[in-house]
Structure formats: C-alpha cells, structure tokens
Amino acid sequence: MIRIGGRVVAGPTRRIGPQPGEVIDRSRSLTFYWNGASRAAYDGDTISSALAAAGDRVLSRSFKYHRPRGILTATFHDPGCLVQVDDEPNVRASHRQVAAGMDVRALHSWPSLRFDVGAANQAVGPFLSAGFYYKTFIKPQRLWPAYERVLQRFAAGGRVSASSPHGDYDKRFAHPDVLVAGGGPAGMAAAIAAAEAGAEVMLVEEEHELGGHLRYGDEVALSRLQELRAAVAAHEQIEVLTNSAVTGRYDDNWVAVLQRSMPHVTERLVKARAKSVVVAVGLIERPYVFEGNDLPGVMLSSAVSRLVNLYAVRPGERAVVFTGNQSGEAAAAALERAGAEVAAVVDARRGGALLRARGRGGVTEVETGDGARVECDLLVTAAGWTAPTLLVNMTGVKPRYCDRAARFVPGDDLPSDVFATGGLVGDGDVDLLVEHGRATGLRAARRALETLDGHGPLTALPRLEPADHPALFRSRTHGFVDLSEDVSSKDLVSAAQEGYDSVELVKRYTTATMGPSQGKLETINTVAVLAESTGRTVAETGTTVWRPPHVPISLGALAGRNLEPVRYSPMQPWHEAVRARPIVAGQWIRPEHYGDPASEVRNVRENVGLIDVTPLGKLDLRGPDVPRLLNFLYVNKWSKLDIGSVRYGVMCGEDGVVADDGVTGHLGPDHYFMSTTSSGASAIYEWIENWLQTTFTDWSVHVTEMTSAFASINVAGPNSRELLRRLVDDVDLGPDAFKYMQVRQGTIAGVANCLMWRIGFTGELSYEVHVPAAFGLYVWEALMAAGADLGVGPFGLEAQRIMRLEKGHFIVGQDTDGLTQAFTAGLDWLVKLDKEDFAGRPELVWQSERSDELRLVGLQPTDPTVVPPEASQIVSGANEIEGRVTSSRFSPTLGRSICLGIVSADLAHAGTVVTVKQPDGTRVTARVMEEHAHFDPAGERLRG
Amino acid sequence: MGVARAGSDLRPAARRFIHLRGAASDGQRKTTTYSAFSLLRHGLTHEKWQRAWREHEVASAYDAVIVGAGVHGLATAYYLAANHNMRRVAVVDKGYVGGGGSGRNTAILRSNYLTPEGVRFYDRSMTLYSTLAADLNFNVMFAKRGHLTLAHNDGSLRTMRWRAEVNKLQGVESEVIAPEEVKRLVPFMDISSHTRYPILGALYHPPGGIIRHDAVNWGYARAADALGVHIHQGTEVLSIGVVDGKVTGVTTNRGEISSPIVVNCTAGWASLVSSLAGVSLPIITHPLQAAVTEPVRMFLGAVVVSGSLHVYVSQTDRGELVFGASTDPYPSYSMRGSLAFTEELASHVLELMPSIAKMRVLRQWAGLCDLTPDFSPIMGTTPVEGFLVDVGWGTYGFKAGPAAGEAMAELVATGKTPELISSFGLSRFGDGLLVGERGAAAVGH
C-alpha cells in the first residue's frame, strides 16, 4: 500500500509499462524473499528495484539512531540499501541483481523494520552528538566492558557464519595496452579509438552493462548508446568486463580489477599491468543536506531516472523536485512519463530553496524556502556532482577544487601513462564526451604502443570543462551528511568548534566518510560544512585523501585460490604409505616420526636406520677460488682440505651471529659440494652470491643450487656399512679406505653419480648419501629391501633430534637466537681468529676479549625423569633470569633427561647446579655438564 | 642473562587530570570535565563545548620543544607538565595531531615481549593505559579482549613458550594454550591439521587488547593543553640549531624557537629530523600497511596474530575487522598502499578463518615505521647535548606511547636516563649491545 498523509494512493505495485531502455526481462519472472516474505521480480531487477516495484519503501534502519532508510542513489553506493543475502553480509541491494530464491534480509532491524526498539535512540539524539563516547563511560573504568557490549549491539553490518564455505575465487593476470576504467560514452569512445589505433584494450564497467548515464537517458542518448555498444562489440581487440570495477591504480600502472561477472566464480581479481590507463569513471551525484534528508522517499535525481528508465518503477506518486541542474529536469520528465504527479519544481538556479522534509517512516511533506508546504511521497534532489578522483589521485596527483563548478576535479600533472576523460574531467553533451573520449583513447594508445608519430597527426584535445553549478551543499537547516554513519551537519559544526577543525580530524572524530561508500557521497558535503563553520573556503579546507579500493573487494577475491607452495622429497609416497606423521618445516613437509621415535632411536643405535634428509640445502661450488670463498664464509680454516675429505663449518653474519652450519666436501679439482641447514638454504645461496658478485668479483667461483637435484638419505647405525656394501660395488667402504669425514662418488643400487659422505649427526657410524632426485625413492626402497635382515628401519626428524641432542650438536635457530655470537654457541674450538679475514671476524675478535658472555652448555636435570619443556627459564633468586633451556628430550639411550641451555657466564662452569623454572611453575635443578655431548663424547662410535 | 632489576623509583601514575582543575595559571585553563552529566547538560542547553586544545601563537622560546604530535610527543609533553611541572613546552608537528603512525596503527596493546627489558617497559605502558581514560578524562576505550599469537610450527611454539616464561617471571599474564582452547576463544578459527599452516598452539595474553588510537592522541593533547603545553599543528621544523655540540632551538615555517631541549618523536621521519641536528641513526623507514573491512556483527573477540602468516586482526566495536601485516619489503616514504599487501593479507586471513571469504576490504592505508636492527627503540641522549630521541619504534610504537612519554619526560626534567629505558640508548649500536627482540618482534604486534 502506498499512503500519503494517511490516504491510500496506489496499489501494491509500482511497476509501470515497458520503457525503451529498460533492463528487465519481463518474460522471466522470479521470486525471492524479503525478510521471509516472498517478492516478485523480473530478471534484470536489482534487489532494491524489485522491492521498490513491490512498494517496499524502508530497506534498512540506520545504525546509530535506527532511522528508517530507503533508496537514495539507486547505485552501488546507496547507503540505506545494504542487505544480507543468504550468508553474504552487506550486499549492495541497488546493484546486486535478484536471483530466484534469494533470501534477502534487512540489517539493523531487530525486531522488525517497521517497529524498531533502537529508534528510541532518536529521542536521545541531542545527547549522542559526535564523539559522545569519548566523553562518557570514563569512570568507573571497570564498567567499560559492559558499556562496550551495549555499543557493540549497535555495530553496523550483516552477519558472517563460521559454517560458510570458502567459495570459489580466482585471479588472472592481464597485460592490456590500454585499460579504460569506466564504460560510459567517453570510456567507450576511448576504447574504440584506442582499438582503432591498434591497441589491445580492456574496458571495465561497474554496472551490468556498458553505457553509463546514456542508459537512463532520453531517446537520443539511447540511440547513441546503441551505436557505441555496437562499435565496441565490433572490435575484437576490446575486452569488455561488465559488473567489474577498477579498485585501484597502483604504482607503475598496476591495476586491480574486481570482476563479478564470471560464471562459477564468486569474484575474480584481475591484475593488469597496463601500458596506459584511461580513467573515465564519470561522476557521482551527491546528496543535499537538509532536515529530513534521510527519509525514505528522498532520492537523487539520477536515482529517479534509473528507477523509471531502467527498471520501469515509479518511485513515488507525488513528487517535489529540487534542482540545480538538468538532471533534476530529466527526473521530473521521467516521473511524469511514469504517471507520477510533479507537485512542485524548486529551482536553485532561480533562487528556489529547500528547507526540510517531514514524515514518519517516509516523506509526507516538504517545506520549501518560501515557507510553502507541499504534500508528497517523493522528494527529488539534483544538487550537483562529485568526481570520484581516487584512481587519478593514486598517482600522487592531488584533487583541485573548482569553485565555479562547486566540485573537486582530478588535478593536473598526471603521469604520462595515465589519462582522464568524461565527466571526471568536465561536463558536456554526448558528442563532446565522445569526442574527448576518442581523442584521449588515441593518445593513450599511442603512449602504450610508442607510436607517437604514427597514424597521422593528433587532433587537438577538445575543451571539456566542468560546467558552472550553484554551490549546493547544505540548506539553512541541518541534516545528515553521512547517512551510513548517521553523522549530521550539526555534528560536524560542533566537532569543528571543539578543535577538530581540519578535514582529517573532523573525519576521524565524527566518522563522517568512513562508512561503506567511503566518502563518495559524503566527502564534499563534509568539507563544505566544515568550511562554513570555520569561515574558510572549500578550497582552503581541502579534501581528505581518497584511499583504495574504489569499491570494497572481498577477501576471497583478494586471496584467490590458495597457492602456497609446499615441497616434498621424492620419497614422500613411501612415507605416506607407512603413515609417517608429517611435520611442517618451512616450505617442506617431512616425516616427524613413524610411530615411536624412541624405538627409532634404539634401532639406529643398535642396527641401522634411514632418514630422509632431502631438505638439506645443497650447493655445488666450482672454480679455483672456492677455498678462498670457504675460508671467508666459515669461521674455521679450509685451506688444507684434501680431495675426498669433508669438513664441518659454521658461518656467521657480519655481526658475528651464528647464521648457518653444515658440511662441505672436496669432490675433485676445483670442485666442492656444500650442505647447509634446510631453512637456511636459499639465504645462504643469496649470501654467497652477494659476496661473489659485489665484493670478490675477481674470484672464479660458480655456485649452483642443488637442493632439489638430489634426494638425500642418511644411513645411520652400526650396520650401515654392511647395508651400503650390499648395494655399492665401485667404492671401497672399508674403514681404512673410506674414513670418517671423507666423501666418495659412486653407484648405489645401480644408480650412478651418487655422493656418499661419512659423517654422523646422530653419533653413529653413518653415511649421508645424495642420489639423483629421480632415483631417490628407488634407492630408498632398495636400501630398505637390502637391509631387512640387518634390522633396517626408517627414522624421522624427532629421532634425529633426540640423537643429535645426545651428541650435543646444536641447531641453529633453536639453540642459538638472533643475537648468539659464535663464542656463546661454544665454538671456541672452531673459530680461527688467526685467519686474516672472514665474515663477522671483527665482532668475534671483540667477543673473544669479553668474559661476560652467555654460554651454551650441556645440562642434565638432577631428577633424570624430569624433562623440562624447551624454553623453560633458568633462574636465580626469586625471578632473576639467568638463561633458558633451548633443547630438552628424554634420551632412550641414556635412560635420562638431557638438555642444552644458554646460561650467563658465571653459571657456565661444569658442575654448577642451576634452577630451572618450568612452565607449570615448578622449579627443578640441573647440573651444567663438562661437554655438550651427553653420549659418546669422544666419538668412538662414529669413527669405528 | 644480564637482567637488571626494574628501577624501584618508577614514577607513580600521572596525577589525575581532574585534580589539576582550578589551578588556572601559567597558560593553564579550567577545563570542562567530560562525563555523562556534562553530556546531558550540553544536550539540554545546546551550550558549546570548549576546544579540546587551543591554538596559540608560536612563542620565541620554550623550555623544551617536542617534534611530532603523535602519542609519543604528546605523552612526553603531558608528563613533563603533569609529573615535573614543566609547562613552557611546545609540541610542533608539520601536520595535525595524531596524523602519523599514531593515527594509522592497528591500535593493539600488549606487553608480552621476549626480553625482560622489553616486557618491563611495555608492561609499564599497559599499566598507564589501564587508567588513562580516568587520568586524561577522555574515554580511550581500552578493551582487554585477550591477545593470541598463533604458532604454526614447533619452532614458533618454542618461541611462544619462551615469551610466556619471560612474561610470567616479570609478572605479566601470558600462557601457551592448545589449539582447542584457541578454537574456544575464536570459534571461526580453522584448527584442523590439514591446513597449510596448522595451528599447533598459541601464546595467550589475556590483558592484551585494543584501544581507540585517536582518542589516546586527543586525550593527551587535551590534557597537555589544559596544563599549559602549546600544541602547534601545521608547524614544520626546517632546521635545528646546534652550537658547540649543544642544541639551541629550531627554525619552523612559523618562526624561530629557542630551546635548550629538542626531542625527536617523529617515528617514520626520525632519520630526517635527526639529520637536521647532525645525528645519524641506525634506522630505516619502511611503510606498514593496514586495512579495514566493512562492518559485520561481532564474531571475533580476541586479537589474533600470526607471525608465520604475517597478519594480525581484531574486530572493532563498530564491527570492522582491522588488519595489519609485516612491513613492506623495501624502504620507502610512500604511504600509497599496495595491492600485493591486501592479496597476501586476505589469503592469510582466510587460511585462519576460511568462512569469512565474503567479507570485503573497505579501505587500506599505510604508515611509516622506523625500524632498528634489533627491533627495539632508541630512547635517550645523542652526541648533541639537549637533542633527545624517542624513535626506532618500528611496528610497536603506539603501545609504548605512555611509558615512553613518561620516561622521556623524566629524562628531560631530571637530565638522567631512567632505568626503565637504559637498555634502549643510541650508544648500544656502537657498543655492540643490541637488545634481543629480534626473534619475537619481527611481526609481533
């Protein structure tokens, strides 16, 4: 029912007869749900046009005062038209097209749109002035959480559900020559001209089809629209994305396009590196500030034209039109065509003024400047335009205020690869806009194709300037400046009086322009009201910084598909088959254990085990200067390393902090092979290249990353020699022929070009074999098969960690941290300060002269059954921190708990008993050991 | 571990702002107290509110000039006036109050740092924040929502436990909790083990939370103004006078000011301002980006941080999600924001909470961070006498504002560096005595 002043004036439908430019398909009816009740619509309707056609006037309640709100702009930015659609919050009802069965619900409307308890807030409005919350709820402070919960109940917005599926999103890269943002007449013309000049063009339009304001224009506009659309369609070089928005133009024309029109994908983010960008985003009609300007039934002139011409909806029965431009006249004409009565036209250009609108739940009466009162259910305002300059401003160009046109314009000095055309630049008829668009498109194409002198001379750019417009911002009465945030012009005046009198401060204090439309409707009026209340001009006041994105973009679209890389070793199928427990180790996912780490340890100590150590960093080093490089990178000496030998080394950064460790072997003349930690692999490669390329540029060394080229297996345990002997024919594995810390190249299970080095992180006789990656799984399986009678079994990372702790080997990053220098890590035996230079040497020289440094020590809890959790603090007195436990395990070999820890210098003596505070608060004691190694400190087992 | 005891002479909490009313001399003024009653009175009478802070002519001399009207500069000025009765103090800023990092950060408060010196310092800040609304008579809306730092691998779980243990020893509430407990606190969290970055646990810090950053800036500005401090917005320092190794004052676009003390509180611009005094800093400026979504109904109580995923997120009382990430990969003074940031942010947030894919990013922005080599601030004296710095705040400056201001005020007033900040001196870099926050603070928040 439509009522004016209590009289029923219309039936339940406001749908009118077919319109020449309508976008609805009357042959396809569908039904959706509005707050649980069914509503009819046509294919092509937006949610709000369908609701308007059904006579629904109130689409939401405002968030602070819970005032009723309806259609204002009939565009994406319509502030009162945010709804919940199924599980999707904050859907733009004036943009989203209706789909059959949609469950559409209003926001902020408990218990209902018609009867809203929050509306009581309106009565206390004077006490809820801008920033009121800063001035109250101060004491007692303990009650703030309670107040906060009340405030949160008023939070704007829809609902998300923990059970919502992620949905399908996608991304695409594009490399257009010319990207045109905006598919109105100027944008279409620019695209056509650019394509004619040979450019590949991407034309992006926010609405569901091309045309801009021509779509809801008169017959002339519609016929030009058909021509332009046909010309666009005729060019294969123009890719058109409708229902898509350019959300940002980032440095170097990196352009984000949100594409909503993909089938089977909720949204897609197109990332375009455009050679040139044409910004043709048009103008946004701005609201006028007066008392009652937020009532349902107050609409912008373009909203009226859209509803009538695109959706064949009569927006009201009896209208007052307040206008300062042609758009108001066009709306009045559209209303008459739609069968509505235009009761009054108040023309600001002839001195007409608008004072206030009255009504409850919608406009029922308008009071004009001369005091006349007119009954109506629709008040149309045409107060002027805002140029959405974000994309241009993202180049660093500041908007400039054009006084005579009463709007900000993009500003000059655009970068040479960014162009602006259309309404953003100035006002004109279709011919002028098309002409300007064509000339701009041609320039953009020539910039993109670098054919500045090709295709004949450039025609002059036609003059396109903003037209004069009365400065209509606020009436003599106060009204809402920001409908999304419920900020009134009175709030702005009072904020300015309180000293929040710059545009950024007033914005932050009142939250004006911070809602869903991000100032596209509100900024200019905010600036104007602030200017008025501070006695400055609009130009002096300036505008706030527009921030991307131009329209909100879903997290799903920004994320796209999850393409985080994961690395597996070639032996992964075997690990999965035996259900190894996986552990994430940086990019790698590898077996943590195969069921029982303690028994894996015992098997290695008693028989033989295999561990997949493929993630180890591996670098192939060749060239005559490799020894010099090694001498520089590592803290120890590398001058005398025979071919066939390997050596352990530690690298420090230039600050002397332990950076990485590993083993490097001398394979042949001018040929070395380096292993690094798994996590340090890529950083060490970069570190080495850095030195070679920037400092030691005359050294002849070539480095190749080999991490993924080899699968790596450590064969560890007393039976390892026997196991390997069964598969290796061409290398003498005898203890005297292949000694501890030696390397051999040979064939394993028929696979040639394998590296074998005899080293022992686990402390057992062991061989680390690197086999060409393609044969990794084969060799692993061959070892398993060949060693069945030797008790061979797999062991995982956890067993290795236990065994290395038994041996006292530290792990970089676990037993050291970002400040641990080499001597703190106990590397006195390794660091050779008598080398003339190496990375970090000066710091280590100075560290060696100090005696107060922290030390890494072996620790054994007094109670052998207590395993203090890693990171337990070592304390003295009440709570004095003296260090921490960095590694801690129960040793199956020793049958007791063992640790490494960092302690202050005065505790770092063998035999000292320290106090360890565990996370549960209990304190236990532990003894500082002579050595880091808890098991076989002499290393007899691995040398055997 | 070289642990110094917390100084026993910590300043008592700043005197209650309300007690200063009435003593209107020396540029002080009688200030309307904010309360429900005064709101009611103004609502009924339509009486105009006082300016929150006044505008002044720039005087030719001050006892101290503080450069930067962010939380650090304003707090320093406030505590100078409130705790030390130094009121001939000017805060100058080329922009407006709180226009830099203080108004661009994600307003997260916590004190669960890794080093004892860090924990003690930030805990002092939390203490001051806890009573700040009453002290300043300005509701700063500190909500102790609880703060979760997620661990996605055994290494980060170990670091979380390390932090928790150091925190507990300093009396700061902090505990490592299991994934199920994380799920209880944040029902939207995906704690399943098949995700790319499974959640193995979290460091839970119940007192951590969020605050209204602008309110803190404005509250300090208003309270400092009431005590006679001059706040000069739109006042850019063009040069700093140094004669015989001593500061003599500053030249601004609004005239010259002589002053024996100049304090640099300019965060991202710290290198530039210090270079005016000839002081070189080990600081590099990186943008830090942030973003906010459209509001939805409350669903996220705690503040959630993931260091491995470089993301932190909280939900404001308005219903928006506020996100931050790690600093940009290369230094810059640009605050234009990048697309890569929002992409990475979104993919990581959805890794944690896949069901919010339909929420939309409304706005992104950037602030400038002054990063030091050891992720700890630089506070105290410089080789130029009278030129003091309170810089190097990286991504954690806002939460430090009150304690930094209190300590810097004490340094200005007494000439002695307070024990609380003695580890953070500029000389530590030359001495090779860096602070060990490098591990935890990289993306701490």
Added chain:
Amino acid sequence: MIRIPCPHCGPRNSDEFSYIGEEKRRPGPDTSPTEWRTYLYSKSNPAGWTTEQWFHAAGCGKFIVAERHTVTNEVRATRPKPRFERSNAGAEAGGGSS
C-alpha cells in the same frame, strides 16, 4: 607493485627481487668498532633519490644497483653491479689444495 628495469632481463615486477640495502663498502680487516658498526648498522635513509642494491632472485640471479626515489618509488636507473678492484679480503687464507 613497482617495476624494476633489470639491466639483464628488462622490466620485471619488484616481487621478483629481494631488496638488499643501501650501497656500502666493507671496512678492511683492521677496522675499529666504530667504523665496523657504522658499516653494520648505520643507514642514510633519505627521503629522495637513493642508490641501493637489489637481487634478482626470481630472475637472472644477479645483484644490481638501482637508483630509486623513496617517496615516489620511481626507479630512474639500474645498472649491473660494478666489478670492484681485486680485493685482498680472504686472500691470505686462500690457496686451497687445488
């Protein structure tokens, strides 16, 4: 995403590169703590043109020198890393067994 014109590969997205830092010279072995820690920690951090090193990690693997404006992020020039004169650092310890 700014583009960096790699002197070896042409213009590429900046995420193919790692930022290394301002151009610095490493002090010789007989350095003082002050000189060394200046090398380690000090930054000029200008707001304007700066000369810096980048590593084209996802490209040619070369270290390059770029002149970039830290306010606009414009990269006005890049060049290959110049070859320094023969350095003596590490030379004593070199030799090896090859």
